[in-house]
Amino acid sequence: GGAGKMEHFLEAFKLGIDGALAASVFHQKLIDIKELKIYLKNQGLSIRI
Numbered sequence: 001g002g003a004g005k006m007e008h009f010l011e012a013f014k015l016g017i018d019g020a021l022a023a024s025v026f027h028q029k030l031i032d033i034k035e036l037k038i039y040l041k042n043q044g045l046s047i048r049i
Contacts, residue, residue: 006031006039013045 003009003022012020025031034049041047 004030006036009036010040010043010045013040 003012003020003025009020009022022031026033037047037049041049
């Protein structure tokens with residue numbers, strides 16, 4: 001398993017993890033890294049963009 005949607009990253013970071021690996025969703029262009037960072041920032045997380 002792994003992150004398949006942006007919401008999965010949000011759930012994981014809200015639980016307090018320091019990082020997440022999800023290369024396949026980025027390589028397959030299922031999730032754009034910049035869009036993910038913007039999404040997480042808009043959800044209130046401290047993210048470097």
